[in-house]
Ligand SMILES: Cc1cc2nc3c(=O)[nH]c(=O)nc-3n(C[C@H](O)[C@H](O)[C@H](O)COP(=O)(O)OP(=O)(O)OC[C@H]3O[C@@H](n4cnc5c(N)ncnc54)[C@H](O)[C@@H]3O)c2cc1C
Ligand code: FES
């Protein structure tokens with residue numbers, strides 16, 4: 001057994017675990033944070049994606065003890081006071097899920113993408129979500145949701161008065177879903 | 187599945203890592219980014235008794251320039267993500283940045299490391315052929331000190347390198363490829379797919395001619411290979427599609443590609459020729 005401590009969704013935990021325990025199993029089985037699912041044995045599906053020390057990682061391919069001293073954010077730590085983030089709202093409004101199994105990972109991967117690139121093209125979204133598989137949606141609405149969330153986040157970030165010199169983000173209209181879908185060719 | 191039980195240590199220094207590996211014998215294994223090793227443990231394809239995690243050894247991370255030779259020195263634990271974004275790599279070894287961008291997906295690239303990819307030595311891995319084309323060198327630290335192994339001697343066989351069980355790959359040395367055109371052409375059919383075949387090309391042009399070309403092949407045998415016959419045919423050739431295509435026809439010479447679910451050896455040989463032509467033309471700036 002190995003002692004370790006980690007902060008998950010803002011709460012600090014100290015624990016003693018077997019080194020072979022995967023981070024995803026620690027989250028699910030020890031902390032009861034079952035919002036992060038496991039979808040494969042190979043690191044391919046991305047369902048288990050969380051943020052570790054600021055970067056998206058597949059929590060099935062990280063040992064819990066490797067998160068020692070680290071900070072983990074899961075999909076369950078995104079909302080503040082029950083209020084969804086722009087991404088969560090957009091996934092809901094754009095019908096970006098059917099069974100929902102891939103959704104926590106998709107949202108965490110999309111969040112990582114938008115941190116690096118707040119104004120991605122549909123093609124950049126597809127590449128940013130390359131490590132996340134969805135068996136239901138065909139991805140179209142997922143791409144739409146990320147576009148909508150990006151537009152919404154840029155709108156929220158933009159300074160209140162709109163003027164030409166406040167920079168690019170607030171001068172562009174939010175993409176209409178139908179247009180975005182046509183752009184989103186594979 | 188859940189991995190079989192193992193012990194875990196996280197040394198702070200390279201010396202301590204080497205000592206622990208040495209004491210652990212053949213049942214001890216290095217853990218780098220874990221992006222190949224942890225899935226292998228989950229599938230119970232390996233049963234190490236001790237994992238030596240290199241994740242908290244600061245000197246294994248980052249890229250610097252060797253003042254004596256001007257070569258880039260890349261710490262083995264530098265992640266794929268950091269390699270892609272490193273200004274020195276982008277300026278002096280653009281081929282490595284370009285090929286690393288094709289590896290896996292963003293989350294895997296946040297954890298997976300250059301040293302891990304090279305030590306793992308999967309013939310379908312993209313970076314071994316790139317180091318071969320760049321004439322890179324691997325620096326290994328062991329109980330008897332450090333030694334430098336050229337890339338062409340480092341990859342020994344399928345998943346086997348020149349590293350001994352108690353050696354740690356500590357840094358990768360890459361001579362600057364300033365002024366060389368480059369391109370990595372990877373053929374795979376699905377998202378985050380491994381290369382069915384990949385071609386790493388470096389081309390130095392003088393006026394309208396190719397003065398020198400170096401070509402690394404991914405997944406054309408149990409180790410990465412150089413396409414030597416094509417390289418020889420390109421030296422002094424005109425940088426025009428017909429000359430490049432004719433040289434690229436020899437790209438599969440001397441290779442021994444495997445059969446698997448994705449391709450037959452014949453199909454891989456075909457891909458090597460086509461992708462070599464494309465990669466060399468792109469690297470020469472003639473498309
Ligand atoms: C979904 C998925 C898709 C992928 N797609 C690609 C792809 O398209 N192309 C590609 O090239 N790779 C791909 N990879 C593999 C990825 O590049 C890994 O990062 C890499 O193979 C291993 O690096 P690591 O740091 O994670 O090493 P680990 O998994 O930690 O280690 C791998 C092996 O190398 C040994 N090792 C590691 N570091 C050292 C060292 N410094 N000294 C001595 N021994 C060491 C370990 O003991 C182990 O045997 C993919 C992986 C996944 C999960
Ligand atoms: S469970 Fe599939 S990538 Fe983690």
Ligand code: FES
Nearest residue numbers: 098100134135136
């Ligand atoms: S909604 Fe079912 S897997 Fe994506």
